[in-house]
Amino acid sequence: MSISERQLAAFAADHNVYGSPVSPRYLAGRGDPRHITHTLWAAGWTNSSDPLHPALRMTSPDRSLRLDVDFAEERYGWRVSTEFGHSYWSASFSTSTPVEIVAGLTDALMRPEPDTPALPVADILTARGWEHTTDETQTQSLLSPDGTVHAELRVSPSIGVTGWQFIAASHHGEFGPRGVLWRADFRETTPPHLLAAFTAAVCHPAPALRARFDHASSPHVHVDEEFVIGDAMVAVHKQRLAHARRMRPRPVQHAPGPAIPVPATPATASPAR
Template identity: 45%
Template sequence: MAQFAEDHDHLGSAVGPRHLAGPGDPRHVTHALRAAGWHTASDPLHPTVTLHSPDYSHQLTLAPKPGRPYQPWWHIRGPHGPAHWSAEFSGTTPVEIIAGLTDALVQPLPERLRSPWELLPAHGWSYHRQSGGSESATSPDKAVSMEWQISPIAGPLGWVIEAVDRHNLDRPGLLWRASLDDNTPSHLVAAFTAALAVPDPVLRGRYEIPYGLPLKQEREEPLGPKAAAAHAERLAEARRHRPRTPRPATGSPVPPAPQPTTSPARPAR
């Protein structure tokens, strides 16, 4: 925590919308998972970070690719077998949006699931349905699209989310890309969607704020105390969801608790 505070000891601002704010600090994701009881399974002298859930059913890998920030850096895998699913995020994806999914991995299942086609329009996104069955939504600034892709031959392909710099009309370019396969549980897709659509700004250092994008930037101030306090609060919340290890009775091992099952996040028809 001391190192996190030191690394953020510079001037910065709250900026929005978050989908244009740049990648941010990866520890926003990895520290929270560690606080929630995930195990580190990677070489501390290697830049790749691998974390396993307490029951080893899920895995997160952050594998930076120098010179290729728009390629998948973040890889998340679900349990083996019929329930297996995967998600990938480019190195430029804002960590607060990735955390929407990873936080949902350690939190209880929500009482009510909301479809992306319910969540996004509530925040001003426009909804589109294609003749082949694919569905999508576009952010109010036209920068981000979230699409449920269906192939007429192969069937459901999963979710693709892309952010594009449309401010430069001469050379629009990819800002970040995420993909969730068609087996991704509904509550994870919903949590990711909520983190994508929420209008709350995010903190960025002065030299971390992307140049030339239509960002709303609040007053610049020393970022360290605010960033450290927010991170400490976030880790405290993650620790609340850390699983407790039951003490087995003498000579009678305790069987593992059954894992909740969820259906893949296919849009309702």
């Protein structure tokens, strides 16, 4: 599987516009969904959706994972999950979540699970200067240095841990978030290494390229000098596709089985004269 030249040309044409590097990336705006879908396709995921339906479903090569994309569902526009079973987990993201942040998780799906334990979410964020508090129920709360992103490990007194939630908003106060920009929700059974990959993407210091006016309007947003971003966007996209192709599972090579002996054909006696 590969992205065709026609698809790359369409991607390039859509980004042949003026734009800028925007930071922090969690305030950069949605971005292009093909940042994720093209990459998974190059890594061997298949499109298992109805081609005439606006929603998209992609399935992993081993058919254990699926990605559902439906921009009519604002809060759960992106959803990654396993097939239902003993180890079921799911993660959902609003359609406005920056694609580079969603890709923190989806890119990790293409890689083998690491042998070493993943860093806890709180450790990753506090290393970047996020404020960390824990209440009497053991619910953990973390707030970004600019006060716009709140992460919470929710703990219910009756049912225990219910999972992580991230919310980016213009303001977080006593009565909750105001001006919500995006949100992400993780079931408590989400593998720790995937949570860690997503969290690292949230607080990654690299800016994201965005077209003019496509980023959030906030005093905390820093916009660098403007230029035509098409060539830079295509170069980054091609690098991602090349990396994804290297992650594609190789076909299983079956060892040849033992040779089956062929019984000798008995000699036929010559007829008596």
